Amino acid sequence: MSSASCIFCKIIKGEIPSFKLIETPLSFAFLDIQPLSEGHILVIPKHHGAKLHNIPDENLADILPVIKKLTKVLKLDENDTPEGTGYNVLQNNGRIAHQEVDHVHFHLIPKVDPKTGLG
Ligand code: 5GP
Ligand code: ZN
Numbered sequence: 001m002s003s004a005s006c007i008f009c010k011i012i013k014g015e016i017p018s019f020k021l022i023e024t025p026l027s028f029a030f031l032d033i034q035p036l037s038e039g040h041i042l043v044i045p046k047h048h049g050a051k052l053h054n055i056p057d058e059n060l061a062d063i064l065p066v067i068k069k070l071t072k073v074l075k076l077d078e079n080d081t082p083e084g085t086g087y088n089v090l091q092n093n094g095r096i097a098h099q100e101v102d103h104v105h106f107h108l109i110p111k112v113d114p115k116t117g118l119g
Contacts, residue, residue: 021070026045027043041109045063
């Protein structure tokens with residue numbers, strides 16, 4: 001299911017360009033255009049829905065393994081491992097919860113140490 005007016009549905013279809021990282025039959029992962037830190041990623045279901053409870057279980061079940069795979073690209077230098085690098089996974093629902101784009105998305109945000117610049 002897709003929405004003609006939704007920017008994330010357009011990104012999935014390639015109608016709006018994005019820096020794609022992973023695509024599965026049910027999910028799509030790409031870089032956030034206004035990153036909160038370097039490497040800020042968005043992972044979205046290909047099924048259009050505004051809030052988490054609108055998304056079918058099979059789409060939701062596909063997303064966490066994609067996020068897990070992407071933690072490997074959070075490696076910031078040769079000493080960092082995914083286990084050693086901090087990151088936040090965030091998912092907002094509704095304006096009151098700071099959701100701006102009405103297509104469910106999971107933020108994967110690398111945490112960078114302000115002192116060292118490393119994760
Ligand atoms: P929200 O506040 O809804 O949880 O987050 C929406 C996110 O989508 C923001 O971090 C914003 O930078 C990102 N975003 C909005 N429009 C675009 C776009 O056209 N391309 C990409 N790559 N990210 C977008
Ligand atoms: Zn959409």
